[in-house]
Amino acid sequence: MTQPRPVVFACRCVHVWVGDREVVKGVDLVVAPGEIHAIMGPNGSGKSSFANALMGHPAYTLEGQVELNGEDVSGLSPDEKARAGMFLAFQYPVAIPGVSVASFLRAALTAVRGREIPVREFRRELHARMEELEMDPAFAGRHLNDGFSGGEKKRLEILQLLMLRPRFALLDETDSGLDIDALKVVAAGINAAAREDVGMVLVTHYQRLLDHVQPHVVHVLVEGRIVRSGKPELARELEARGYDWLSRENGRA
Amino acid sequence: MSAEPVLVMPGLEVERISDARGEPAALRAMRRQAREVLAEMVLPDRARHLWRYTDPRLFVPHRESVGAVPTEVRADWVVNGSHSATALIAGGAVRELELADVARRAGVTVTDLHGADVEETLGSAVPPSHGFVEALNTAVWQGGVLVRVPAGVRLAAPIELQIVAGGSGSVATPRVLVLAGESSSFEIVENHLCGTLESSHVLGISELLVGPSAHVRHGLVQRWHGGVIGHLTVRARLARGAKAQLSLASFGGAVVKVDAGALLEGEGAEVETCGVAMGGNRQHLDHHTEHLHSAPRTRSHLDFKVALTQAAHSTYTGLIRIAESAGASEAYQENRNLLLSADARAETIPELEILTDDVRCSHGATVAPLDAEQLFYLLSRGLPPGQAQRLIVYGFLDQTLRRLPQTTRERIEALIAERLHSED
Ligand SMILES: Nc1ncnc2c1ncn2[C@@H]1O[C@H](COP(=O)(O)OP(=O)(O)OP(=O)(O)O)[C@@H](O)[C@H]1O
Ligand SMILES: [Mg+2]
Numbered sequence: 221m222t223q224p225r226p227v228v229f230a231c232r233c234v235h236v237w238v239g240d241r242e243v244v245k246g247v248d249l250v251v252a253p254g255e256i257h258a259i260m261g262p263n264g265s266g267k268s269s270f271a272n273a274l275m276g277h278p279a280y281t282l283e284g285q286v287e288l289n290g291e292d293v294s295g296l297s298p299d300e301k302a303r304a305g306m307f308l309a310f311q312y313p314v315a316i317p318g319v320s321v322a323s324f325l326r327a328a329l330t331a332v333r334g335r336e337i338p339v340r341e342f343r344r345e346l347h348a349r350m351e352e353l354e355m356d357p358a359f360a361g362r363h364l365n366d367g368f369s370g371g372e373k374k375r376l377e378i379l380q381l382l383m384l385r386p387r388f389a390l391l392d393e394t395d396s397g398l399d400i401d402a403l404k405v406v407a408a409g410i411n412a413a414a415r416e417d418v419g420m421v422l423v424t425h426y427q428r429l430l431d432h433v434q435p436h437v438v439h440v441l442v443e444g445r446i447v448r449s450g451k452p453e454l455a456r457e458l459e460a461r462g463y464d465w466l467s468r469e470n471g472r473a
Numbered sequence: 474m475s476a477e478p479v480l481v482m483p484g485l486e487v488e489r490i491s492d493a494r495g496e497p498a499a500l501r502a503m504r505r506q507a508r509e510v511l512a513e514m515v516l517p518d519r520a521r522h523l524w525r526y527t528d529p530r531l532f533v534p535h536r537e538s539v540g541a542v543p544t545e546v547r548a549d550w551v552v553n554g555s556h557s558a559t560a561l562i563a564g565g566a567v568r569e570l571e572l573a574d575v576a577r578r579a580g581v582t583v584t585d586l587h588g589a590d591v592e593e594t595l596g597s598a599v600p601p602s603h604g605f606v607e608a609l610n611t612a613v614w615q616g617g618v619l620v621r622v623p624a625g626v627r628l629a630a631p632i633e634l635q636i637v638a639g640g641s642g643s644v645a646t647p648r649v650l651v652l653a654g655e656s657s658s659f660e661i662v663e664n665h666l667c668g669t670l671e672s673s674h675v676l677g678i679s680e681l682l683v684g685p686s687a688h689v690r691h692g693l694v695q696r697w698h699g700g701v702i703g704h705l706t707v708r709a710r711l712a713r714g715a716k717a718q719l720s721l722a723s724f725g726g727a728v729v730k731v732d733a734g735a736l737l738e739g740e741g742a743e744v745e746t747c748g749v750a751m752g753g754n755r756q757h758l759d760h761h762t763e764h765l766h767s768a769p770r771t772r773s774h775l776d777f778k779v780a781l782t783q784a785a786h787s788t789y790t791g792l793i794r795i796a797e798s799a800g801a802s803e804a805y806q807e808n809r810n811l812l813l814s815a816d817a818r819a820e821t822i823p824e825l826e827i828l829t830d831d832v833r834c835s836h837g838a839t840v841a842p843l844d845a846e847q848l849f850y851l852l853s854r855g856l857p858p859g860q861a862q863r864l865i866v867y868g869f870l871d872q873t874l875r876r877l878p879q880t881t882r883e884r885i886e887a888l889i890a891e892r893l894h895s896e897d
Contacts, residue, residue, distance in 0.1 A: 275849075275853050276849075276852075276853075277849055278845060278849065279845070297852070297858075298849060298852040298853050299852040299853075299855055299856055299857050299858065299861070301853075302852070302853055302854055302855035303855045307853075308853050310850070310853075313850065314844070314846040314847050314850050316847050316850065316851070316864075316865060316868055317868055317869070317872055318867065318868025318869055318870070318871040318872040319864050319865070319867070319868035323864075324851070324854075324864065327856055327860065327864065328851075328854035328855050328856060331854070331855035331856050331857065331860070332854070332855040363868070364850075364868075380854065384854065384855070
């Protein structure tokens with residue numbers, strides 16, 4: 221008997237609605253362990269809707285099959301998905317005033333690992349990860365995304381990625397708003413999180429992230445559909461030519 | 474509106490209290506006078522803002538007696554930690570008084586108010602004319618303390634008062650008077666606790682007279698049992714250069730009305746009021762604050778946060794009055810309400826009476842449900858919904874508590890945590 225190809229994440233025929241408007245129109249995606257997939261596409265093509273709906277955001281209605289490590293997770297709530305090993309880095313992380321980064325992260329870590337993490341162990345780990353991301357230790361005492369600059373927010377998303385160690389991570393434009401140095405630090409963080417048993421989907425507009433994080437596949441999402449999937453060179457081609465030619469080749473517009 | 478008086482206190486009753494406590498003539502006269510004032514009072518017009526949302530009749534007790542409370546001092550009435558002084562008021566009397574050596578040597582006194590010589594001071598921040606509850610308290614109050622901190626004395630540890638509500642059907646009428654001498658600096662916390670799940674009343678008054686350049690941090694931490702109908706009035710009078718921090722924390726009770734404020738009478742006086750309230754079940758919370766600026770270069774800051782679950786109802790009215798004589802003053806007021814259930818309700822009404830152009834004054838008010846994006850963010854990190862909600866509420870309230878002295882802050886945080894967990 222042949223072993224089935226191991227899969228971290230698979231979705232089939234995913235449709236997403238915002239109210240009664242369909243914004244994702246039948247997407248299939250299979251991510252094997254160790255794979256990094258990039259999703260590119262014009263503004264408003266449904267990339268964030270897809271990512272948020274997969275995580276279970278209440279503003280979206282999702283139809284289709286979603287599997288994590290071979291288990292059907294379509295019926296799980298967002299927190300259950302997170303505890304099952306799924307992670308979403310937000311395009312626009314929300315501020316939560318009054319809640320410190322450290323207390324939040326400790327609660328999240330406890331929830332995801334299913335056991336209380338001793339304070340000292342937690343601190344050691346937190347400071348080690350913050351150092352890797354060249355973050356000022358004072359950040360641990362600041363309130364979640366409250367008054368953070370755009371780049372600081374993105375760094376905090378990656379800090380969470382490194383701390384929570386998901387099996388499957390969706391990163392929604394984590395490279396946007398980063399300066400050149402920050403981009404390198406964040407890319408290093410992403411590479412560190414992309415272990416051999418981990419699957420990742422990067423939503424991005426720019427080749428510059430893909431210079432640092434090597435994707436296995438690049439997908440192009442246009443108007444809620446994956447219109448093309450290909451090798452990393454596809455990203456370069458998109459950068460040179462834009463998206464219009466793809467829409468035309470697909471016999472639309 | 475009927476023209477009947479609120480409540481006629483028999484003259485005999487008032488005299489009986491003075492007799493029983495052996496009160497000085499001035500106190501006796503004050504009670505008599507308050508009784509006269511009360512006899513002339515009718516219930517407030519409910520169209521007036523202060524009583525628009527809460528029925529004043531609820532605070533008119535059926536009888537004036539101080540009800541039965543257990544005679545033994547219960548463990549949870551006793552305050553822990555280090556203190557400059559502690560006092561316990563229960564059953565209409567001061568039951569325990571303790572003064573730390575450092576405070577005694579510095580000349581601090583904490584005494585039973587019934588025997589005190591307070592002719593010039595008692596009632597000077599909250600006179601009987603303030604309202605019917607205040608007139609009633611002034612006529613019949615029982616169980617009070619006078620705290621006197623001499624000029625120049627700075628206390629590192631807080632003064633803490635435990636004020637225990639009575640048993641079923643009882644009416645507690647506590648009274649606190651704090652005299653802060655020039656340039657003194659200290660913290661005083663009133664813990665209002667107990668009462669019953671059945672109905673009992675608390676009608677309390679606290680007055681703070683803050684001398685020139687003194688700095689007083691006053692805390693009012695209320696965690697009554699669910700049956701208490703309570704009305705607490707707090708006023709601070711601030712002399713030249715004085716500073717006061719008034720913190721309110723309301724958790725318990727069935728119907729609770731708090732009227733807290735400051736009279737900024739001396740040039741350069743400053744007040745900061747920080748409040749948090751949490752309501753659940755069918756609790757009715759009514760908070761009113763007043764910052765009255767009458768001297769130049771005075772400043773006031775108010776930050777009041779309310780979180781409600783189930784069918785709780787909160788109203789907040791915040792008055793800022795800046796008199797013509799209070800040029801170059803500043804006032805800021807912010808009230809935020811977080812509704813955690815569809816049945817919870819909150820009103821917020823800022824009232825600004827600005828009689829001079831030479832001021833900076835601003836205010837903000839919001840009433841909003843739990844933010845869906847914040848909740849989703851926490852859920853997406855694995856926090857179960859209950860915990861995620863608790864964290865948001867905790868953060869919401871904690872921003873205000875940050876400004877309080879550490880021990881008071883920690884105590885209030887513990888009450889918030891207790892309350893949040895009881896909602897599960
Ligand atoms: N919560 C929402 N409420 C209303 N409309 C939404 C919501 N989320 C997405 N949409 C709409 O759905 C469409 C797809 O938006 P989405 O954010 O998924 O695009 P995107 O591909 O991530 O774009 P960008 O590259 O600009 O981030 C847009 O027209 C957007 O306005
Ligand atoms: Mg997007």
